[in-house]
Amino acid sequence: MKNGYGRPFSEKSLTGMMAHWNKQAGIPEGYTLHGLRRTFGTYLAECNIQARAIMEAMGHSSMTVTDEYVREANKKRMAVDIARAINEREAKRDAMKQRTPLRVIK
Secondary structure (H helix, E strand, O other): OOOOOOOOHHHHHHHHHHHHHHHHHOOOOOOHHHHHHHHHHHHHHOOOOOOHHHHHHOOOOOOHHHHHHHHHHHHHHHHHHHHHHHHHHHHHHHHHHHHOOOOOOO
């Protein structure tokens, strides 16, 4: 992105523009371009995009930072899988409790 003088925007000017746009849109303070960038990387990792593709999309020079996104997405995925398994097991257990009890017939 270039400014009206044909030069790249500085980080400070982009940050100021983002704050201005947020205010216009009624978005609370604290939302930043860097936060938006991190959200993008997190979203890619949570969509199971390959780490190399995330690295290139984010412009990282090495896999170090990219691996953080992938690691966090994997932790989140694992937590969801564990919660789902526990809920399924509890639902089966509850269903068993609701069955008519056996009775002895003579």
